[in-house]
Amino acid sequence: MFKINPVAIKNFTKFISIRSISGRRLIYEGYGDPSDVVKLENFELPSELKADQVQIKWNAAPVNPADINQLQGVYPVKPKLPAIGGNEGCATVEKVGSSVTSLKPGDLVIPVQSGLGTWTTHSVHDENSLFSLNSNLDKIHASVFQVNPPTAYRMLHDFVSLNKGDTVIQNGANSAVGRFAIQLCRIFGWKSINIIRDRPGADKLKKELEGLGADAVYTEEEFAKKVRDITNVRLALNCVGGKSSFQLCRTLTDQGCMVTYGGMSKQPTQTPTGPLIFKDISLRGFWMSHWYTVTANLDERRRMYDKLAQLFIDGELKPAPYKEYPLEEYKKVLEIGLQAKEKAIFVF
Amino acid sequence: MFKINPVAIKNFTKFISIRSISGRRLIYEGYGDPSDVVKLENFELPSELKADQVQIKWNAAPVNPADINQLQGVYPVKPKLPAIGGNEGCATVEKVGSSVTSLKPGDLVIPVQSGLGTWTTHSVHDENSLFSLNSNLDKIHASVFQVNPPTAYRMLHDFVSLNKGDTVIQNGANSAVGRFAIQLCRIFGWKSINIIRDRPGADKLKKELEGLGADAVYTEEEFAKKVRDITNVRLALNCVGGKSSFQLCRTLTDQGCMVTYGGMSKQPTQTPTGPLIFKDISLRGFWMSHWYTVTANLDERRRMYDKLAQLFIDGELKPAPYKEYPLEEYKKVLEIGLQAKEKAIFVF
DSSP: OOOOOOOHHHHHHHHHHHHOOOOEEEEEOOOSSHHHHHHEEEEEEESSOTTTTEEEEEEEEEOOOHHHHHHOOOOSOOOSSEOOSSSSEEEEEEETTTOOOSSOOOOOEEEEESSSSSBBBBEEEEGGEEEETTTTTTTTHEEEEEEEEHHHHHHHHHHSSOOTTTTEEETTTTTHHHHHHHHHHHHHHHHHEEEEEEOOOOOHHHHHHHHHHHHTEEEHHHHHHHHHGOEEEEEEEEOOOOHHHHHHHHHHOOOOOOOOEOOOOOOOOEOOOHHHHHSSSEEOOOHHHHHOOOOOGHHHHHHHHHHHHHHHHSSOOOOOEEEOOGGGGHHHHHHHHHHTOOOEEEOO | OOOHHHHOOOHHHHHHHHHOOEEEEESSSSSSSSSHEEEEEEEOOSSOOOOOOOEEEEEEEEOOHHHHHEEEHHOOOOOOEEEEEEEEEEEEEEEOTTTTOOOOOOOEEEEESSOOOOOSSEEEGGGGEEOOOTTTTHHHHHHHHSSSSHHHHHHHHHSSSSOTTTTESSEEEETTTHHHHHHHHHHTTTTEEEOOOOOOHHHHHHHHHHHTTTTTEHHHHHHHHHHGGGGOEEEEEESSSSHHHHHHHHEEEEEEEEEEOTTTTEEEEEEOHHHHHHHHEEEOOHHHHHHHHHGGHHHHHHHHHHHHHHHHHTTTTTOOEEEOOGGHHHHHHHHHHHHHHSOEEEEO
């Protein structure tokens, strides 16, 4: 039989409680080809939290085009290097510091702003860097909650006041944002006309988008023949630019608006001059990350999130197709991201 | 000696007072080549006015590009045919009907809306079709008062709130609107950067525009080299479209606005996608004729006219170069209008 030394026990317990957790994260120190500049590294989490800090365990984090552009150094926001990749994702709170009141262990959270670095198993942040969500949300749904559904939601709400039965048109209709726009139009009672690129398998894609609620889906070639007949559109969503944006503008009615949120064709956005002058149409741009930086939007953000979360939970909103990957397969995932052909989500 | 018959005198006086005036006017019955479709005709004015009518004698009426487009049938507003040409001009009130209170003989007036038909020596209108101006205005200045100076004024005031020292950029800087924009920027304390087409005699034109108050004048070729250095522009005025509009947009700062009021290049308006999204710039159009149709603008119209009239009277504002022609030389004038190389004003 051996004697237990009470002091040793106390020290051992202290050792247990302050032992640091090992994590893995994707980090980069310079810009360039994504799979070259990104490295997977192990790291130790700090053993103790400051009073206002929160330690989280990430559940899932997608790879978005903006993440790839950021690694390439061509995105307008450049993080301080070295930086952890990824701007979106959902995490579960593990521990909170002594003064934290808005979050507790078990809460589901997403970043308040872009730039937090989400491609990591664990991280520690200030309390006010994290936004809590309805904890009934599916974790994969929550991980793609910050960028695409709110982008569609805001573009449909903030530029033109749409009434039931009004028509919205969009190109890039099969993008993640496009698919949310189709679903939100269905939910809010607006008609959606949807343009996809000419491609093999267009019929299958059309059926898929119609299944989400699209009122009409045209390939670009089909749309070029139809465009003269469509004259009643209140709002156009443009993520392509070039000739496609020109065609969208032609369908706008008086005081219609085209909102640009991407430039996939890498061509300038084009507008016919006549409608701009004689129909008083306007062209605007939208950038979700910027909207999040405006403090005045905070209440509206909460209202929108509550609404979107309920729609996900009720099965009214479904994410775009995606594939899950472990962090270790990051080289493959970043190659996929470069081609922008498939949505990849890191699942931890 | 002969006897005067009092009845004959009474009848003769009546005959004098109701005798109709002969006028001349430029009229068209169909669309096509302007100098083919327009005819000069004599006409008789009605001998008596209705209670709410006003008879006016036109002093001067310019030939604007919109007038030419209207004759060609390519303008969005098509008058009921046969129609009298011209949409702008100034007239002097000759007689008023018994219930007219807002106007009196001798008043200087311009049309409330486009479409009145101004290429005529005389005409009769409802009281509320005419807007009275400060009668100290020079008649030629008043005849070009309705379209170009207010177009510049409104574009400088209605889209962006400019502070002293802010920068405005424009292409087509030597157009009539462009020249008023330069002068109004000088008067209100805003800097103007002005782009003109590459042309022989550019140096002379530059000096002329600098004389009006332009802070900088570049040819398109010179501007292409400069554009990267200019990043602080709040407002761009675009009457060219195509590559020129693309270059203007590149100079806009955050939340800057480009207002399009013409499309001289006949190319779509082009916008770089990045600034649209990441700088929240906006593209709008402006159409003076439409602004005049909005009843809510009436008070502001009076305020603006009072301001502009005083600037003309004080010699602060000068019209673009023009040449005076009698109505009889209309074929020559319409040819000139087609070429858009010289501003012609009919003087009656």
